[in-house]
Amino acid sequence: MRQAVILGLCFGVLGAMMVAPPLSGQSGEIVMISYAGPSQEPHRFYLVEPFQQAHPGLTVRLVPDEAGEYVARVQAALAASRPSPVDLAPNGEPPHLRLIGLGLLERTNTDLVPNLKLAYQAFVEKSQGYGVPATYSLIGIAYNSQKVTKVPTSWKDLWDPAYRGKVGLTSSSSNLGLGFLVAAAKMNGGDEANLEPAWQAIRSLQPFVIAPNPTALAQLFEREEIVIAPLWSTDAAVLASKGLPIKFVKPQPGAIAIVSFLSIIKGSQFTQIAHELLNRVLSEEYQSKAAAKPYFFGPTNVKVAVPPEAADYIPTTLNEIRRLQTVNWPVIVPVRAAIVERWNREFAR
Amino acid sequence: MNVELRGVTKRFGETTAIDDISYAVPAKRLVTLLGPSGCGKTTLLRLVAGFAAPDTGDVLLGGEVITHVPSNQRQIGMVFQNYALFPHMTVERNVSFGLRMRHAPASLVARRTEETLDLVGLRGLRDRYPHQLSGGQQQRAALARALAIQPRVLLLDEPFGALDRKLRLQMQVDVKKIIRQLGITTVFVTHDQEEAFTMSDLIAVMNAGRIVQSGAPMEIYDKPKDSFVADFVGGSNFIPVEVAEVAQDGLNLRHGTVVFAVPWAADMLVGQRAVLVVRPENLRLVQAGQGSGGLAATVTFVRPIGPLLEFEVETATGMRLKVASVRARDALPFSLGDAARVELADPQACTVFAV
Amino acid sequence: MRSPRVGTWHQAELAAPAVVFLIIFLAIPLLLLFAFGLVDIRAARVVPGSWTLEHYARILGDPFYYRIFLRTFWMGLGATIFCLLFGYPVAYLFTRVGPAARQVLLVLILAPLLTNAVVRTFGWMIILGGQKGLINALLLRVGLIDEPVRILYTMSGVLIGLTQIQLPFMILPVIAALEGQDRSLQEAAAGLGATWAQTFFHVVVPLSMPGVLTGSALVFVISYTNFAVPALLGGGSFAVIPTFIFEQISALLQWNNGAVLSSLLLGTAMVMLWLFNRASARLLRWTR
Numbered sequence: 005m006r007q008a009v010i011l012g013l014c015f016g017v018l019g020a021m022m023v024a025p026p027l028s029g030q031s032g033e034i035v036m037i038s039y040a041g042p043s044q045e046p047h048r049f050y051l052v053e054p055f056q057q058a059h060p061g062l063t064v065r066l067v068p069d070e071a072g073e074y075v076a077r078v079q080a081a082l083a084a085s086r087p088s089p090v091d092l093a094p095n096g097e098p099p100h101l102r103l104i105g106l107g108l109l110e111r112t113n114t115d116l117v118p119n120l121k122l123a124y125q126a127f128v129e130k131s132q133g134y135g136v137p138a139t140y141s142l143i144g145i146a147y148n149s150q151k152v153t154k155v156p157t158s159w160k161d162l163w164d165p166a167y168r169g170k171v172g173l174t175s176s177s178s179n180l181g182l183g184f185l186v187a188a189a190k191m192n193g194g195d196e197a198n199l200e201p202a203w204q205a206i207r208s209l210q211p212f213v214i215a216p217n218p219t220a221l222a223q224l225f226e227r228e229e230i231v232i233a234p235l236w237s238t239d240a241a242v243l244a245s246k247g248l249p250i251k252f253v254k255p256q257p258g259a260i261a262i263v264s265f266l267s268i269i270k271g272s273q274f275t276q277i278a279h280e281l282l283n284r285v286l287s288e289e290y291q292s293k294a295a296a297k298p299y300f301f302g303p304t305n306v307k308v309a310v311p312p313e314a315a316d317y318i319p320t321t322l323n324e325i326r327r328l329q330t331v332n333w334p335v336i337v338p339v340r341a342a343i344v345e346r347w348n349r350e351f352a353r
Numbered sequence: 354m355n356v357e358l359r360g361v362t363k364r365f366g367e368t369t370a371i372d373d374i375s376y377a378v379p380a381k382r383l384v385t386l387l388g389p390s391g392c393g394k395t396t397l398l399r400l401v402a403g404f405a406a407p408d409t410g411d412v413l414l415g416g417e418v419i420t421h422v423p424s425n426q427r428q429i430g431m432v433f434q435n436y437a438l439f440p441h442m443t444v445e446r447n448v449s450f451g452l453r454m455r456h457a458p459a460s461l462v463a464r465r466t467e468e469t470l471d472l473v474g475l476r477g478l479r480d481r482y483p484h485q486l487s488g489g490q491q492q493r494a495a496l497a498r499a500l501a502i503q504p505r506v507l508l509l510d511e512p513f514g515a516l517d518r519k520l521r522l523q524m525q526v527d528v529k530k531i532i533r534q535l536g537i538t539t540v541f542v543t544h545d546q547e548e549a550f551t552m553s554d555l556i557a558v559m560n561a562g563r564i565v566q567s568g569a570p571m572e573i574y575d576k577p578k579d580s581f582v583a584d585f586v587g588g589s590n591f592i593p594v595e596v597a598e599v600a601q602d603g604l605n606l607r608h609g610t611v612v613f614a615v616p617w618a619a620d621m622l623v624g625q626r627a628v629l630v631v632r633p634e635n636l637r638l639v640q641a642g643q644g645s646g647g648l649a650a651t652v653t654f655v656r657p658i659g660p661l662l663e664f665e666v667e668t669a670t671g672m673r674l675k676v677a678s679v680r681a682r683d684a685l686p687f688s689l690g691d692a693a694r695v696e697l698a699d700p701q702a703c704t705v706f707a708v
Numbered sequence: 709m710r711s712p713r714v715g716t717w718h719q720a721e722l723a724a725p726a727v728v729f730l731i732i733f734l735a736i737p738l739l740l741l742f743a744f745g746l747v748d749i750r751a752a753r754v755v756p757g758s759w760t761l762e763h764y765a766r767i768l769g770d771p772f773y774y775r776i777f778l779r780t781f782w783m784g785l786g787a788t789i790f791c792l793l794f795g796y797p798v799a800y801l802f803t804r805v806g807p808a809a810r811q812v813l814l815v816l817i818l819a820p821l822l823t824n825a826v827v828r829t830f831g832w833m834i835i836l837g838g839q840k841g842l843i844n845a846l847l848l849r850v851g852l853i854d855e856p857v858r859i860l861y862t863m864s865g866v867l868i869g870l871t872q873i874q875l876p877f878m879i880l881p882v883i884a885a886l887e888g889q890d891r892s893l894q895e896a897a898a899g900l901g902a903t904w905a906q907t908f909f910h911v912v913v914p915l916s917m918p919g920v921l922t923g924s925a926l927v928f929v930i931s932y933t934n935f936a937v938p939a940l941l942g943g944g945s946f947a948v949i950p951t952f953i954f955e956q957i958s959a960l961l962q963w964n965n966g967a968v969l970s971s972l973l974l975g976t977a978m979v980m981l982w983l984f985n986r987a988s989a990r991l992l993r994w995t996r
């Protein structure tokens with residue numbers, strides 16, 4: 005009899021745990037996806053902290069996730085009619101488009117984001133009405149200036165036999181990998197719709213080191229596992245700020261610029277208040293801090309000037325901005341799964 | 354081959370397990386170490402086998418000092434108290450183990466294993482694992498394994514301890530026969546005196562790490578050197594006495610008002626205190642009313658064990674004595690609570706120790 | 709004495725909560741997992757009435773996955789062999805030393821279970837990573853190599869990591885088996901003329917087989933299905949099934965592929981365990 009009671013209690017508690025809504029919804033905790041490592045600092049210091057001061061009782065938890073691992077969790081929660089476990093997330097253009105397609109982003113209520121008027125309209129257009137263009141970063145070449153004596157100028161320099169086995173890449177499931185794939189295609193006479201030349205070229209780049217994500221790729225520089233790699237300008241800047249001999253170049257015919265949109269996730273219980281975070285991310289205050297040393301995130305606010313020491317990482321002149329390569333993401337995004345599969349079949353070891 | 358210990362001492366921390374023992378086991382004889390639990394019997398075997406090294410003294414085998422020869426080079430066969438058969442090997446593999454480890458030629462291994470299995474009667478069970486054997490069969494397998502290496506000396510540590518009484522008696526006879534047939538020097542350990550008598554050419558009685566007496570079994574029984582041996586081997590009654598008279602051809606010993614006359618001289622003084630040691634079978638119960646002399650007593654326990662009758666009586670002087678007699682058919686002359694007199698049956702067969 | 713019937717009933721009653729727990733939290737999820745491979749899943753939602761064998765057929769018909777399963781198998785086997793090679797001597801040492809040394813050894817043995825994943829990952833980076841890694845520094849210093857070898861992001865690195873965290877699962881059962889051994893068996897062997905090595909290989913090792921087999925089964929299964937280590941130390945595109953499942957679900961939202969691969973991973977692990985158990989039973993005929 006007593007056993008039955010205890011058993012009943014156990015199941016009661018378990019049941020309650022499963023049925024009860026997640027505690028985060030009630031305690032006022034907003035969950036926001038962020039970058040890993042030091043790149044997370046602008047979010048923490050210049051976005052979350054001022055926000056929390058303005059709203060005592062509300063906390064924002066930053067969760068590092070560079071590979072969009074949260075998406076599956078959101079999808080699963082929505083499928084089970086539960087609130088999303090994630091409220092906001094920054095996404096580069098490719099996943100931004102993908103998430104719009106999957107219906108996982110909340111449309112932006114422009115009334116609640118007055119700072120949108122200060123953003124470059126070209127970037128705002130790219131957002132397709134979801135989220136706000138928070139920053140942009142470049143994909144260029146990072147290299148160890150002690151091991152690489154000839155300053156690279158073009159993507160082609162990655163294929164220099166001198167660096168064989170010391171080239172780092174990330175798989176094409178990351179934006180970095182995807183961007184590099186497109187760059188390699190264009191350089192070899194292909195384009196977004198014809199990636200075959202890229203596959204050929206990357207095959208001839210073997211053996212190279214494949215990092216699971218951009219942060220890990222940056223770590224490989226630290227440990228001197230690699231001497232040269234396509235990398236985010238922001239990650240290269242952080243490495244350099246640590247005193248490592250890492251330099252960043254915007255290669256010919258041009259670095260690839262990818263805008264990062266901060267968006268509210270479907271199923272969030274904080275859609276209203278989260279808009280304030282979208283507004284804050286566009287503020288001059290945040291934008292200027294994120295564009296400053298050592299992060300060098302490209303500012304999307306027209307009023308924020310690029311600091312001079314950022315010249316290595318962010319285009320400063322109109323000419324430079326013109327030379328930036330953009331990718332026709334709407335062509336790439338629908339076939340992303342196939343690209344990843346191809347990558348695995350080609351290079352998975 | 355003879356085994357000899359010279360001034361051997363072995364300590365474990367505070368306990369002295371072997372206390373300065375010097376003793377020689379003659380070649381081709383079976384010597385039994387007899388002693389109570391914890392007296393150092395196993396330790397002594399382990400010193401001979403080389404599983405432990407003495408703190409002082411030497412172990413000799415065939416006149417050669419082997420104190421520091423590792424056990425795997427001594428060629429001494431040992432049967433352990435718990436058999437220590439290799440559980441993961443069949444009987445055959447167990448028996449052939451020693452030969453195989455010595456890299457004996459396959460044909461020799463096969464032949465010797467066969468012979469040894471035959472010797473102990475385990476031929477039919479060669480493919481069984483130890484856990485598929487009865488206690489007696491395990492015992493035989495352990496013996497066969499020790500014999501297969503043709504040991505120079507055989508050591509048996511309470512080999513029958515785990516067997517039931519009937520099987521134990523059978524195994525005693527079987528093993529004794531095998532050993533005699535092989536003519537192998539054997540040291541046998543037991544704390545069971547009957548077993549010692551059945552098996553031994555010689556008995557060495559141990560107590561507290563020392564060998565207190567050694568000799569032929571009957572000699573030990575009839576002429577115990579001290580009261581420990583008298584008590585441990587065969588059991589005895591200890592009657593406290595005072596020397597009443599010392600004569601040329603005997604002693605008169607007084608216990609209370611009763612005087613026992615023993616017909617042999619001893620180096621004792623009148624008035625000295627002593628104990629008269631009497632085996633139970635050397636005491637006789639007589640009806641209280643008949644004859645005279647002896648100790649008045651009451652029967653406090655009767656134990657009819659087959660051919661024998663054992664009584665426990667309490668004398669008027671408050672002493673408990675054991676009395677044993679051959680049981681006459683159908684007769685149970687004394688029963689519980691009967692009054693009786695206790696007499697010496699054969700004064701010749703008593704021993705006196707001064708105290 | 710209680711009749712066997714009553715005894716059984718009481719046992720069943722005692723086991724009931726555990727059985728219910730297992731059904732709710734193990735059996736049902738497993739069946740669901742298997743079933744998820746047999747329906748179409750879109751946006752994490754099962755498409756009603758879409759029973760199909762297509763997903764299993766697609767994966768089972770693709771030699772690419774066979775290669776990855778094989779690699780996963782080698783990873784598990786390699787970790788098991790290394791754990792045995794390194795773990796056995798440690799377990800043996802443990803049974804030979806005094807109580808004080810045992811305490812120290814036990815802490816060392818259990819340490820991998822006590823450190824958290826972040827610390828461990830950081831440690832691995834320092835030990836395995838690049839020219840500055842401890843292993844490379846050591847090999848260079850000793851002169852075994854002239855140039856740093858790549859360990860991080862290779863199968864070797866993964867095996868080193870797996871071995872390190874899986875060691876306790878090998879060492880502990882082996883210690884148990886060695887501790888249970890009757891010391892007099894080793895004396896018996898020596899008395900019969902066996903050298904130390906002969907005693908070790910003919911008596912000590914065979915008698916510890918129950919522990920070795922238990923440890924091996926544990927380490928194999930945990931390694932075969934391990935995600936964290938290949939994900940951290942294998943680098944991007946390190947192709948073993950657990951990392952593949954993760955990519956399929958989290959990066960590609962291919963729930964069907966994930967479900968099929970998960971079921972196959974689990975199924976193959978169970979089949980291998982079963983085969984292993986049958987083989988062990990033959991090897992351990994001598995136990996009761």
Ligand SMILES: Nc1ncnc2c1ncn2[C@@H]1O[C@H](COP(=O)(O)OP(=O)(O)OP(=O)(O)O)[C@@H](O)[C@H]1O
Nearest residue numbers: 365368369370389390391392393394395396397544
């Ligand atoms: N390894 C050891 N460490 C400490 N003390 C020991 C050890 N081996 C034996 N002793 C002690 O030495 C004494 C003799 O032990 P031993 O085993 O030789 O007795 P035994 O005569 O064989 O007894 P039993 O008839 O019970 O087998 C005992 O007091 C025992 O406690």
Ligand SMILES: [Mg+2]
Nearest residue numbers: 394395396434
């Ligand atoms: Mg003993």
